[in-house]
Amino acid sequence: MKDYVITFPGQGSQSVGMMNKFESVDVIKSSFDEASDVVGEDLWAMISSENDKINQTINTQPIMLTAGFSVWRTLKKNGANDPMYLAGHSLGEFTALVVSGVISFEDGLKIVRKRAELMQEAVPGNKGAMAAILGLDDEVVIQICNDLSDKYVLEAVNFNSPGQVVIAGHKSIIESALEKFKEAGAKRALILPVSVPSHCCLMKAASDEFLDYLGNFIFNKPKIPIVHNVDVMTHTSDADIKNALSMQLYKPVQWTRTIKYLSEKKMHIFVEAGPGRVLMGLNKRIIKDASHYSLDGIEATENFLSEITT
Numbered sequence: 001m002k003d004y005v006i007t008f009p010g011q012g013s014q015s016v017g018m019m020n021k022f023e024s025v026d027v028i029k030s031s032f033d034e035a036s037d038v039v040g041e042d043l044w045a046m047i048s049s050e051n052d053k054i055n056q057t058i059n060t061q062p063i064m065l066t067a068g069f070s071v072w073r074t075l076k077k078n079g080a081n082d083p084m085y086l087a088g089h090s091l092g093e094f095t096a097l098v099v100s101g102v103i104s105f106e107d108g109l110k111i112v113r114k115r116a117e118l119m120q121e122a123v124p125g126n127k128g129a130m131a132a133i134l135g136l137d138d139e140v141v142i143q144i145c146n147d148l149s150d151k152y153v154l155e156a157v158n159f160n161s162p163g164q165v166v167i168a169g170h171k172s173i174i175e176s177a178l179e180k181f182k183e184a185g186a187k188r189a190l191i192l193p194v195s196v197p198s199h200c201c202l203m204k205a206a207s208d209e210f211l212d213y214l215g216n217f218i219f220n221k222p223k224i225p226i227v228h229n230v231d232v233m234t235h236t237s238d239a240d241i242k243n244a245l246s247m248q249l250y251k252p253v254q255w256t257r258t259i260k261y262l263s264e265k266k267m268h269i270f271v272e273a274g275p276g277r278v279l280m281g282l283n284k285r286i287i288k289d290a291s292h293y294s295l296d297g298i299e300a301t302e303n304f305l306s307e308i309t310t
Contacts, residue, residue: 001081002308004269008068008092018275021297031070038109061112068095068274087227100222122206128197129171135187141165157199161285168197203250211246259286
């Protein structure tokens, strides 16, 4: 079997019907049943019919963890070997922790549920916002944020791919800043449908509380190396992993650097495990001369397994 990397999506990849292409797979449904018992909500019902709950942070985080982990279980059930590395975009990093055996599925669900609560409480009343800036160099986005952030927080927080940066901070300054990015040459500058300004300094208090909460859990040494968002490094100790997860709340997601790092490690096959194709699209833009797959259904999963075993 060929060597490969699995990447797990985070918030933003959820949608109603997102697991429909896996509906006939027992391990998918049983994973959602297991998760629903832990969180006390019917997660499968949330993703199967039109409702507002799927986009509420407190529900989205366990939903995305369950989706990614259930796809991994499907891969293993169909004979896949372990990947050489794991990575997850923001929330997706917790899926990687479960897959790598650092924490159990149950503990992972409890942790992301608490993470969601702390993030939501950190900036109440829809005072925060995030926006995507497309078509500008990272340095230009950072400079504009620095120029405008006087009384209010405005930071570049997700370096998703060349020419795609997400900013976060106080809603008032972000709304007024969009025109500045367009004047600088941005192809698009648009508010994202979230109320939590993730990965900026407004999350620092939540980060401290989250680190305290992580102290309730024992983290095992990863069975598969995980490249962490915050520092583009792999960690093995309990303390280092928890610190990386805590810092991730208020520091930028270095996704472009993460995928480039994996490419430098001679990885040429990148797989997105979970609903949607967001990461596959980003990864293609970061490393063009690699093979990219999205396992968003059982057919795609079986095709991927067929290709890497030949």
